[in-house]
Structure formats: structure tokens, C-alpha cells
Amino acid sequence: MEQPERPTPLANSGVAPSHAVAARSPSSHASRPASADPDPGQIVATGGRAMKHARLPMVTAGGDWAGAMNIHAGQIAGGVAQHGVEQTRARLRLASIMFVLVFAVLGGRLAQLTLAEDPQLARVGMADQKAEVQRPAITDRNGVVLASQIYLTTLGANASEIQNGEKVVAQLSGILPNINAQRARRLLAGDRHYVELSKGLTPLQKRAVLELGNPGLKLRREAQRVYPSGSVASHVVGFTSTDMQGLMGLERRLDEQVQMSPVFETTLDIRVQHAVRESLSAAIGKFSAKGGGAILMDATNGEILALVSLPDFDINRPSATPLSRHFNAMTMGVYELGSIFKVMTAAMALESGEVKLNETFDTRVPLEIGAATINDVHGEKRPLTPREIVIHSSNIGSVQLALRVSDVAHYDFMEKLGFTQRLQFELPETGAPLMPVRWTDIERATTSFGHGFSVTPLHALVAGAAMVNGGVLYPPRLTRTDVSVGTRVISEPTSMVLRDMMREVVTIGTGKKANVPGYDVIGKTGSANKPARGGYDDDALITSFLAAFPYSDPRYALLVMLDEPQGIPETHNLTLAGWNAAPTAAEIIARAAPLLGVRPAMQAPLRAREKMAAGAGEPALALKAEVPHAP
Structure with missing residues (x-):
């Protein structure tokens, strides 16, 4: 391609040839033909790459071209240097920004990994700290x-x-x-x-x-x-x-x-804990039971004084024993505990106003509910009052008490006693109750005498304590508090009547072997066949005894449970609770009561009906719609 002609300066002269000189002005430059304007990239032969885009300076006729060129070259060199400095500064600023961003991202990611996304890492860090x-x-x-x-x-x-x-x-x-x-x-x-x-x-x-x-x-x-x-x-x-x-x-x-x-x-009171454990261990050995447990609680505030689950293990060497021994049967295990719940059924019936204390219920023949037949183990074969239903542990009578109450009221009462949810308790090992999926007459019937639903023994003890302490349910506690807040679940007059019933269970009913002279024990027996594939195991029982003492003003509540006790000659080979759980409770109370400062009573206390005869009047047994908190 043909190159444009390059202007050549005259030898030994500082003036450019006349044809290479142009007086630049905006007007003249604009009017000049495009071919007359030299190519900026080819005008100056010297100056290398730095001069490539430079334009010729304006020089008047007769001026010093060389001087003008030297001045312009200096300006360009200075501009190039300044441009380099600015470019370096810009690069440093960019590098600094990138450096900060990279470290911010890395720091954020590290915190995220440690605290959020990897809980295992967080646990390791906490373990080091806790150590x-x-x-x-x-x-x-x-x-x-x-x-x-x-x-x-x-x-x-x-x-x-x-x-x-x-x-x-x-x-x-x-x-x-x-x-x-x-x-x-x-x-x-x-x-x-x-x-x-x-x-x-x-x-x-x-x-x-x-x-x-x-x-x-x-x-x-x-x-x-x-x-x-x-x-x-x-x-x-x-x-x-x-x-x-x-x-x-x-x-x-x-x-x-x-x-x-x-x-x-x-x-806890470790003295009482030791006494309870020794008595329970002796009973398990005596009746060849698979295991058992006992809880002693202050009925006036929910404080646990002793909690024993056997078999147990040495916590100094936990790995030396099978994991099965680590299982807390009293707070984690759920069981059908049998007739101890007849006390709650009687309370519900009396509180509803649908049942009167002097009313009788026919227990002479089995009760048919659908395809099920309800029988009595301790059959009296005669009409029984609510008091006698509890004393003689009549299944037939208990079902009739429950069915007098509406199904909604029945379930609400169970819920009020805490049987539908896990207890709030300091121990992490707590079990959730198993309530029936349906709530028809047959489920209500079996529930009335402690079958067809399962709760932890601690559930049963907490509700049982509320039946005898004046009607207030206190949540169980392993930590001490100055103020205990409970919820009233039955009226105080009903609680007084229940104490009378439970005292007569021990004096003339199924729990006579639980009596401890001087301490006026009140209680209720419970025996339930263990569930098995397709029904229940007739040869495997869970036996229990719900107790409180002293009768006049119950301060302490106790629940004893034995897993599959066996009959012995002393019990005439019988395995019901009255023969094993009840005497075990008596042994525990006889040892624990003196440690707790409970003095033996010198005379028999008045019963609730005797107090009423003395002027207290007939108790109002219907529970109010709103359940106030206990003081």
C-alpha cells in the first residue's frame, strides 16, 4: 500500500519547508480537505511509541520548529511518567481492595463453618472449653x-x-x-x-x-x-x-x-434414697422380680426426695455394666399400672356432680361393652358405693363411674392430670404417655381401671399426690425452690373423701399389708398384665402401690412398682400387688418416715365424714369451671 509522503526538514535549518507548515485554527482546520490533513500516526518520525498519537504543535512562519518540537517532546515525556504513576496507584488500590475482600470472605466462611454449618465442629470446640x-x-x-x-x-x-x-x-x-x-x-x-x-x-x-x-x-x-x-x-x-x-x-x-x-x-435426701433402694432391692430379690422402682415425693410442693430404678449401676464405671441398666424405669418407661387409677376415676365422677357418695352401682354380673366383657378380680357380687368400689377395687363399678361422665369431660380430666403429655422435669430421660387412638366407651372403660393406656410411674405419682394433698397438682422437681406453684385439679372436700377411701383400702381392703402402725398409711393397689403380641400376658404382671402418709394431713406420697414379681409360699403363690408391692411400700415408709421427721400418731385421726358430722357440713364436690392456681 502506498504510504503518504513524509515531510523532511531542511539541513542545518530550524525552519520547516513551506509546504509542510500549516497555520492551525479551528476554522481553517475544519475547511481544509481531508487529504490535506496529515495522518497523526505518521507525522513525526521520531519519538517512538510514546509519540505515535501526538499532533504537531502550531508554529508561525519563521518560528523555531526544532525548539517547538523539543518543548513538546518534554511535555509528552512528563505526561507519560505521570500516567505511569497514576496507573500504579490505581493498581495498588485495586490490590488492597481485593486483599480485604478475600480475607473478609475467608473470615466469614470460617465463622460460618464453626458456628452454623458444622455443629460437630462447634461441639468439639465446646468440649475443649468445658474440659x-x-x-x-x-x-x-x-x-x-x-x-x-x-x-x-x-x-x-x-x-x-x-x-x-x-x-x-x-x-x-x-x-x-x-x-x-x-x-x-x-x-x-x-x-x-x-x-x-x-x-x-x-x-x-x-x-x-x-x-x-x-x-x-x-x-x-x-x-x-x-x-x-x-x-x-x-x-x-x-x-x-x-x-x-x-x-x-x-x-x-x-x-x-x-x-x-x-x-x-x-x-434428694441421700439417707432416704439409701433406705428406699435397700428396701426395694430386698423385695425384688424376695419375689424374684425382673426389676422395680420407687419414688418418694413431698406431696405439698412436688420435691423428689428419693427416686430409685432397679437394676442400676455404678456411675463411677458406667461402661462396666450393660446399657439396659442405664434405663430409668420410673421416668422413662411407660406402663399400664392398673387399679391405682380407680382413685382418679372416683375423683372425676364425684367432681362431675353426676355421682353421689351414697349412690350404689350393681357389680353382681360382668359388664358387657361391645365385644368386651369386664369382670372383677376381687368380686363382691353386690351393689357398691363409690367408696366401696375403691376399697374392694371393683373393675365393674369403676367402669360405671367413668361412663356416668361425658366422654369430653373424661378426656379433659385425664389431660388435666398430665396423662396426655410428657412431664416437665429436670431429668432428660422422660417418657411420653401412650393414650388410646380412639376414645369410645371401651377405651374409657379400660382406662377407668388403669388398662389401655400407659404412663410413667412418675406421672401416676404426681397425679396421685394431687388426689390426697387437698387437690393441687404440683409438677415434680429435683431442684429446690422457695415458691412452688401448683394447679388445682379437684376440690379440697373431694380430696378429703378420697383420703378416707384410701385409708380403708389399707385397713379393710386390698392393701392391708401396707399398714404401718403409727403412720396411718393411705393407699391403693394396682395390678396389670403386661401387653404381649395379640393381647396380654396372663403370667406377667406389673404390680404397684400408690401410698401417702400420714393420713390426717398427707405430707409425702410414694409409688412402688415391681416388674413381674413371682408368687412364694408366704403369698400363697399369689402375685397381685397386695401381696408384694403393698408390703414393700410399708417397709419403705417404716424406714423413711423417721428420717423425714414424721412422728408416729398417738391416736387415730378423724375421717372426713366424721369431720363433717362434727360441723363441717356436706362437702361441695363439683369442681368449678375455672381451675385456679394453688397459693
Whole structure:
């Protein structure tokens, strides 16, 4: 392609040829033909790439072209330098911004991984933190320590740094007589960075290990929980892992507390706990039962003084026993507990106003409901009053009491007593009741005598205490409080009548073996066949006894349960609750009452009907629509 002609300056002259000079002005430039305007990219031969886009300066005729060109070249060079500086600054600013953004993203992602997206990482972090925090001591109501924390010295080793394992093990065997030498040799023969060789070194043993001067041996100070009561309160206290995380019982509940005080005081009385456990254990052995449990509660505020579930385990060595022993039958297990619920059925019927105290119900023949037939085990074969239905534990009579009440009122009463939901309790191990899916007459009938629905023994005890303490249901508690708030579920006059019924159960009814002279025990027996495939097992019973004492003003409520007790010659080979659960309750009360400061009564207290005859008047038994909170 033909190139445009390049202007050539004259030799030894500072003036450009006349044909290369143009007086530039906006008007002249605009009117000049396009071919007359030189190509800016080709005008100046010198100046290299920096001059490529420059334009010629304006020079008047006779002016100094060379001077003008030199000045312009300097301006261009200065402009290029300034441009380079600005470009560098811009790049630095961009790099700084990118640097900040990258670190912000990385920091945000790290926080997200730690706190939000990976709870396992968060748990690991908390475990490290908890291992450094002093967990509170757990005590009973009298300050007796149930759980504490000590620090032990643990001996470990970096196996990759041990040159002669046999020699090291020989040295350690002289210092630590209980060390497992065979295991230690095997561990030190490997190349792991840390292996644990022995725990619980004494100060003298620690000093002797240090004097060996072996850098491959490592000494660590580790926290450990100790439980002086051993297995006595295992299901209540619980235990922790080696990294101080609670795994069961109150130890697990402590992990949920935001602030930990140095001491966590419980409502337990370890003296009573020990007495209850011994009496229950003896009964399980005597009647060859699979297991059992007992709970003793303050009926006036819901505080638990003793809670035993057998079999149990030593919480200092929880891994040494089968996991089945860790199961808390009294708060986690749900059972059909039988006739102890006849007390609640009588209360519901009397409170409804549909049943009168002196009314009678025919129990001479079995009751037919649909395809089901209701029979009596302790049949009186005669008309019975509500009082006699409870005393003689009549299934037929209890069903008639329940069916006098509407189905809605019946279910509402069950709900009010807490039988439709899990209890709010300090122990994490709590079971949810199993209510019938349908609510027809047959479900209501079986429910009236404690069959066809399952609750935890703690549910039954809490409701039973409300029946005899004046009608107030208090939630169960393992922590002490100055003010206990309960909910009134029945009237006080009805509660007085129920106490009379339950006293006569012990004096003339099915619970005579629960009587303890001087303490006027009141109670109700309960026996229920265990569910089996296709129905119930006729040879397997859950027996229970719901008790309270003293009769005149019940302060304490007790529930005893035995799992599949067997008949013995002393019981004429009978296995109902009156022969095993009732005498077990009597043994517990006889031992626990003096520890609790309950004085034996010197004379028999007045019954509710005797009090009414003395001037109190007929009690109003209908419960008000609104249930007020107890004071």
C-alpha cells in the first residue's frame, strides 16, 4: 500500500519547508480537505511509541520548529511518567481492595463453618472449653456431695520418640505397680504420637516419672468426675464423658445451664434414697422380680426426695455394666399400672356432680361393652358405693363411674392430670404417655381401671399426690425452690373423701399389708398384665402401690412398682400387688418416715365424714369451671 509522503526538514535549518507548515485554527482546520490533513500516526518520525498519537504543535512562519518540537517532546515525556504513576496507584488500590475482600470472605466462611454449618465442629470446640471449666458439685438437700470434680495425672507417651520400649516399660513397672506392661509394650512398639499408659498417678509417682528424663513420656493433668454415692442415686445424678460432657441424668442437664454456680443442690435426701433402694432391692430379690422402682415425693410442693430404678449401676464405671441398666424405669418407661387409677376415676365422677357418695352401682354380673366383657378380680357380687368400689377395687363399678361422665369431660380430666403429655422435669430421660387412638366407651372403660393406656410411674405419682394433698397438682422437681406453684385439679372436700377411701383400702381392703402402725398409711393397689403380641400376658404382671402418709394431713406420697414379681409360699403363690408391692411400700415408709421427721400418731385421726358430722357440713364436690392456681 502506498504510504503518504513524509515531510523532511531542511539541513542545518530550524525552519520547516513551506509546504509542510500549516497555520492551525479551528476554522481553517475544519475547511481544509481531508487529504490535506496529515495522518497523526505518521507525522513525526521520531519519538517512538510514546509519540505515535501526538499532533504537531502550531508554529508561525519563521518560528523555531526544532525548539517547538523539543518543548513538546518534554511535555509528552512528563505526561507519560505521570500516567505511569497514576496507573500504579490505581493498581495498588485495586490490590488492597481485593486483599480485604478475600480475607473478609475467608473470615466469614470460617465463622460460618464453626458456628452454623458444622455443629460437630462447634461441639468439639465446646468440649475443649468445658474440659477447662470446673463443673459444679452436685449435693443432696442436706449438703451431702453426690458428684464432685478432681484432677488426676495421666501418663502417656509419644511412641515415635521412644527408642527402647522394653526398657521404658521396665522402668515404669518399677514406678507404677498397676501398669499393664503387656499393653504398654504393644502401644510403645507403634508410631502413634500419643498413647495413654496409666491414669491417676500419685505425686510421688509423677516425680519418679519426671526423674527418668525421657522426653517421649508425657504427663497430663486431666479432670475427672467422682461420685461418692456410687450406684445409690445413679439414675438421678447421671455421669459425664472423659471430656466433661454430661451424658445422663442431672449431669446432662447441667450442660444446658448458661451459668453454673459452684454447687448444684438437689431435693434428694441421700439417707432416704439409701433406705428406699435397700428396701426395694430386698423385695425384688424376695419375689424374684425382673426389676422395680420407687419414688418418694413431698406431696405439698412436688420435691423428689428419693427416686430409685432397679437394676442400676455404678456411675463411677458406667461402661462396666450393660446399657439396659442405664434405663430409668420410673421416668422413662411407660406402663399400664392398673387399679391405682380407680382413685382418679372416683375423683372425676364425684367432681362431675353426676355421682353421689351414697349412690350404689350393681357389680353382681360382668359388664358387657361391645365385644368386651369386664369382670372383677376381687368380686363382691353386690351393689357398691363409690367408696366401696375403691376399697374392694371393683373393675365393674369403676367402669360405671367413668361412663356416668361425658366422654369430653373424661378426656379433659385425664389431660388435666398430665396423662396426655410428657412431664416437665429436670431429668432428660422422660417418657411420653401412650393414650388410646380412639376414645369410645371401651377405651374409657379400660382406662377407668388403669388398662389401655400407659404412663410413667412418675406421672401416676404426681397425679396421685394431687388426689390426697387437698387437690393441687404440683409438677415434680429435683431442684429446690422457695415458691412452688401448683394447679388445682379437684376440690379440697373431694380430696378429703378420697383420703378416707384410701385409708380403708389399707385397713379393710386390698392393701392391708401396707399398714404401718403409727403412720396411718393411705393407699391403693394396682395390678396389670403386661401387653404381649395379640393381647396380654396372663403370667406377667406389673404390680404397684400408690401410698401417702400420714393420713390426717398427707405430707409425702410414694409409688412402688415391681416388674413381674413371682408368687412364694408366704403369698400363697399369689402375685397381685397386695401381696408384694403393698408390703414393700410399708417397709419403705417404716424406714423413711423417721428420717423425714414424721412422728408416729398417738391416736387415730378423724375421717372426713366424721369431720363433717362434727360441723363441717356436706362437702361441695363439683369442681368449678375455672381451675385456679394453688397459693
